[in-house]
Amino acid sequence: MFSFIWHTFFFDPIYNTLIFFVDTITTHDVGLAVIATVVLVKIVLLPIALKASRTNQLMKRVQPELKAIQEKYKDKREELALHLMEVYKREKLNPFSPLLILIIQLPVLFALYFAVRSLPDITSSLLYTFVPTPDVVNMFFLGSIPMDARHMGLALLAGITMHFQARVSLPPKEEKKKDAKPDFAQDMQDSMRTMMLYVLPVTIVVFGYSFAAVISLYFTISNLTSIAQELYVRKKIAA
Template sequence: MVYDYLAKPTQHIMEWLANLFNGSYGWAIIAIVFIVRLILLPIMISQMRKSTIQQEKMGMVGPQLSDIQKRQKAAKTAEERAAISQEMMTLYRENGISMTGGIGCLPLLIQLPVFGALYAAIRYSPDLSSAVFMGIKLGDPSILLAIFSFIAYLAQGWLSLIGMPESQKKQMRVAMFTSPVMILFISMSASAGLGLYFFIGGLFAIIQTLIINLYRPKIRKDIEAEMKKNPPKVVTPVEPVKPQPIAKPIAPTKPLNRNAGKQHKRK
């Protein structure tokens, strides 16, 4: 099914594009990346902007959040932890902060069929698997392209930390390394054509991050102006619900022996 509905159409598109580039399948892959990223550019910039707004709002409620996190670590009972978790959710809700940070999965879901189609097309097409681009055989794994992809996405992650509050940088550093490492291992085990797709896609991601960084000061000013009109709402601590003591069952009383009275009268 993957070959019939994804690989074959991708093969035809890549062959048509390769003919436009004098038989170069490498440039055909780059053209596909350009088309896909151009379609996704408005969506991805919008999501990155929403994520930046969420980051700035998180910075505004940073003192309250830090206090809640300290009390959460010091909580000793399950009731206390539940109450503090409820307090944190209320803080997010009252200040319009998303638990997911404003990041959606739509761009990734759109790109997944492209990854599968490109992988299957390069794997099962003799012309694509034997094609060479800049001395690299597109059908075989390429460590060089895997390293380039890793560096590109690592640079994009580092650029995304610029201008971010220090309290959030510590949490985002782990995520900054996770995605490049995953792409590195996938590119090392997959064909060079997919590694080329990742590398060019990483360059586009760098451009998108630079665009957001240019708009970040304006976003910060808009949020600061909004916070002056509507200051961050302070959430009062929630008292933990103490469990009610379980009442001990009352032992049943022994019934009176009526026959004993009758026997006493007979005597």
Template structure:
């Protein structure tokens, strides 16, 4: 983790120096650097994120077929599971396909927890330590005193998960819905005392994920129409 912490710290400082060259005001440069940093991380992880989103979109599409199989073999759970796994194979769906990108992003998130707690913003003219604000946040490297970002983290976490969740009233759909609500509440609780910089990263990450899901869904629909 020390290697990852140091690497991400240097990477962020490099991005910020580039942003600061264009936007010298630190009250804007640090916030914009975090947004750009998030976008670059998403681009680096794009192949895995595309795989995750595609898997979730396909899983949504075959939910009616899964429900039919569950109804057909409701008295034979083992046969039902076999037929569902057969369907997954036929449709090229990996039910665990969404896990790997999430697993990879967790170490990054925890490393950024360290990065944003150790960054010491300085004035580009005087080279003295300063407090950096961004939008409504009075201190970007402390917690959001208005708690707007933590609430946004919960809302965007729920919406991004909802967009990829199975549809319908199946047991799996209900379980996923409950998990999504629980995860959103958990993120609000965790973000309450996180630095605003880290929560800004997470909210931006969720918004990008939502846009990617919409795009992937449209592309999959176009493939079906061809």
């Protein structure tokens, strides 16, 4: 069952898309084929991604209201949940939509990694009838970066773009008042902010350098497209 789902919905489509672009691109550059594949996947997932970005931006807008509700009903869990749901319903928000896009993209990442890892050998039995087998497979991105080996430069680029994606996505940090009482929720939010801005990008650098460069290239392109989506949705909501 798992094998069927993996091959039918993830690996085989990604593998065929990658091979199609390798054959189509005149230099047969696997790196460029990876970029084209990631962009195509992003376009397919665009409706879900835009909805997640919209949720993210609207959550920033209603954050003061949500915080006031949490403070008012902090000792009444049922009323708290009811009032929060009223806000979500009024604003047509689904707090779990950003999580959905992440869940979908993870198997895509692994499928792309294993697809590139299998190159330059091509498994013809996995190809769809309309996907030709390329005569040449160029494993060097832009003629210099091997996609099947580690690359620190791309790993650093993945971490940097992840940091800027977090900066675009996260709400502005609230300044603490000098006489403010300890606030567990605010402390937790500050910790999550620090993790997203600094810990996660460093983790991505380490993770990217631990595997083939295709992982870092995936994160870099994915982060850049996510930044563009966030800025687009932010402008659309503000209009």
